[in-house]
Amino acid sequence: MTVKHTLSVLVEDEAGVLTRIAALFARRGFNIESLAVGSAESSGVSRITMVVPGDNRTVEQLTKQLYKLINVLKVQDVTGTPCVERELMLIKINATTSNRAEAIELAQVFRARVVDISEETLTIEVVGDPGKMVAIIKMLGKFGIRELARTGKISLVRDSGVNTELLKTLELKV
Template structure:
């Protein structure tokens, strides 16, 4: 099972290297990684996608807490949260396929960020399922390149927010 870990760290050089080293020494892989400043100056949030069972994730969490500069580790896999990724797709296009691709872009609420004679570069944000869906649909045209960020996520705070998100996903 793939888990999502949210880790708050002190913003110091070498923190990410120590975390990656910990995973490498234990033979664990990081499927997805996103790092950026958190709400407080001097603190960064690292969001990681990590494969493993509950026991493995518990062990990794304990090991992470032993590292210097780790402030908080949270497995948010089963917690209601907002998740987003950013993906840029360069899709091969012809004059006949261009309009069909533009319709797909519109349906997925993506946007064209570069236009060339033989390709379109599309920017899309959303949850990982949305990324996989548009990639699958556009693959029939030929995908020349993909650049994708790691997943970022924040835990939801109110039940009302959860209801609104469910409603907006149904529309």
């Protein structure tokens, strides 16, 4: 069964590492649905967080192939692991004086911030898990989306081991 896997990859911070990883995926015909790269906790090390579709066997093979690349230090499939996941999105919507208050109120429900305003548009900054992004896009869609930019998911394993997704399902049952 194909599911979306989140891979956290620590690499040496050197030119060409990301190109080699992308080439590895391209050669095998795999799509990277989300990609975020930035400095990690150690100097000279970057963390690449990517979301890739595939079954468990395929992702295991990709992990083995990633380890064969010289600059790859650690690969972790954090898909089934309790994690803190976040994404940043900027969304520009149509907003006139007649509907601006409704759009701002809706943004506040999602704890989003208005970062730019014009006579015809609002630009809203949203930070949260990928599910929140989908929900706010759906709700703001009625205003007309002019532009949208997303960073891609970043993720760190929860040392507490608390699975917030499990807690959400328990809250719904109560």
